[in-house]
Amino acid sequence: MEDYLQLFVDETNFYNRIVLGSFLPENLWKPLPHFLQTWIRNYIGATAIYFISGFLWCFYIYYWKRNVYLPKDAIPSNKAMFLQTFVAMKAMPWYSALPTLSEYMVENGWTRCFSRINDIGWSGYLVYLVVYLAIVEFGIYWMHRELHDIKPLYKYLHATHHIYNKQNTLSPFAGLAFHPLDGILQAVPHVVSLFLVPTHFTTHMVLLFLEAIWTANIHDCIHGNVWPIMGAGYHTIHHTTYRHNYGHYTIWMDWLFGTLRDPLSDSAKMI
Numbered sequence: 001m002e003d004y005l006q007l008f009v010d011e012t013n014f015y016n017r018i019v020l021g022s023f024l025p026e027n028l029w030k031p032l033p034h035f036l037q038t039w040i041r042n043y044i045g046a047t048a049i050y051f052i053s054g055f056l057w058c059f060y061i062y063y064w065k066r067n068v069y070l071p072k073d074a075i076p077s078n079k080a081m082f083l084q085t086f087v088a089m090k091a092m093p094w095y096s097a098l099p100t101l102s103e104y105m106v107e108n109g110w111t112r113c114f115s116r117i118n119d120i121g122w123s124g125y126l127v128y129l130v131v132y133l134a135i136v137e138f139g140i141y142w143m144h145r146e147l148h149d150i151k152p153l154y155k156y157l158h159a160t161h162h163i164y165n166k167q168n169t170l171s172p173f174a175g176l177a178f179h180p181l182d183g184i185l186q187a188v189p190h191v192v193s194l195f196l197v198p199t200h201f202t203t204h205m206v207l208l209f210l211e212a213i214w215t216a217n218i219h220d221c222i223h224g225n226v227w228p229i230m231g232a233g234y235h236t237i238h239h240t241t242y243r244h245n246y247g248h249y250t251i252w253m254d255w256l257f258g259t260l261r262d263p264l265s266d267s268a269k270m271i
Contacts, residue, residue: 001109004115005107005108005109007115007116008103008106008107008113008115008201009034009107011115011201011202012034012038012103012107013034015038015041016029016034016037016038016041019041019044019045020037020040020041020044023044024040035100035104038100038103038104039096039097039100042096042099042100043092043093043096045209046092046095046096046099046209046212047089047092049209049212049213050088050092050175050176050212050216051085053172053212053213053216054085054171054172054173054175054216057172057216057217057220058081058171058172058173061220061222062075069220069222070167070221070222073168074167074168074221075168076168076169076170076171077168080164080168080169080171081171081173083177084164084171084173084174084177085173085177087160087177087178088173088175088176088177088178090180091176091177091178091179091180091183092176094180094181094183094184095176095180095183095184095187097184098184098187098188098191098208099205099208099209101191102190102191102194102204102208103205105191105194106194106201106204110195111194111195111199112194112195112196112197112198112199113194113198113199113200113201113204114198114199114200114201115200115201117200120198124198125200128197128198128199128200129199129200129203131197132193132197132199132204133249135189135192135193135196135197136189136190136193136207136248136249137247137248137249137250137252137253138189138253139188139189139192139193140186140189140247140248141246141247141248141253141254141257143185143186143188143189144186144246144247144248145246145257145259147182147185147186148242148243148246156179157178157179157181157182157185158178158179158182160177160178160179160182161174161177161178161179161182162239162242164177164219164239165239165240166239166240167221167236170219170220170221170236170239171219171220172216172217172219172220173216173219174219175212175214175215175216175217175218175219176212176215176216187208187211190204190207190208190211214248214249217231217232218230218231218232218234218235219232219235220232221233221236223236223263223264225263225264227251228250228251228252229249229250229251230245230247230248230249230250230251230254233263233264234247234251234254234261234262234263236263237261237263241261243259244259244260244261245259245260245261246259
């Protein structure tokens with residue numbers, strides 16, 4: 001058992017060497033405890049993903065393809081995007097604590113994670129991945145919905161994110177502009193899943209960090225119309241009605257629990 005758990009430690013040490021070794025002198029990070037090294041690596045990685053994905057997406061839709069996807073009056077101001085990055089960066093140290101904690105629990109054998117796909121085979125990996133994603137989808141839907149339905153949670157946590165409630169205030173940078181506890185609560189289903197279903201450790205980490213890219217995408221107000229994806233068209237409705245489209249990756253949970261509102265139907269009613 002200890003030899004197998006060492007595989008997880010070796011993997012996280014490898015990530016630490018790659019990231020910290022690229023940004024910091026070795027004498028600054030090498031003496032630090034492993035947990036702190038991991039937190040710094042997650043902070044650097046999350047910040048880099050947030051800014052790179054946000055800048056590239058904003059450049060594409062607001063400048064390179066200006067007025068193609070959005071009318072001029074729907075493009076957020078630079079000030080609005082700056083304020084969103086300010087909120088996100090205040091929360092980023094706290095966001096980074098969640099993957100750090102999940103890695104710690106995996107390394108200590110508290111979860112059902114496995115290190116190598118050939119430990120269970122590709123068919124088992126794919127089945128468990130589908131179950132993992134279903135748990136995440138269900139968990140995020142209900143966490144998000146309760147952040148609206150439980151008034152103190154909305155007032156003191158989720159309202160920070162919902163000040164962005166019009167097209168010209170939403171941008172990819174709003175994707176992580178949450179109260180720190182709000183952002184962590186909505187990502188917790190990723191960690192809870194580790195205790196419920198066998199999960200490939202690397203896949204878990206990739207999915208957790210891809211949240212930064214996904215949330216940037218669903219806040220760009222562009223409806224991709226790819227069924228059954230809960231894209232930006234659906235999420236823009238959520239930001240304007242507050243009572244629909246709580247789902248994360250797909251529309252299925254909103255369809256199942258009666259909170260789905262389709263952007264194409266809304267557009268048809270306006271014609």
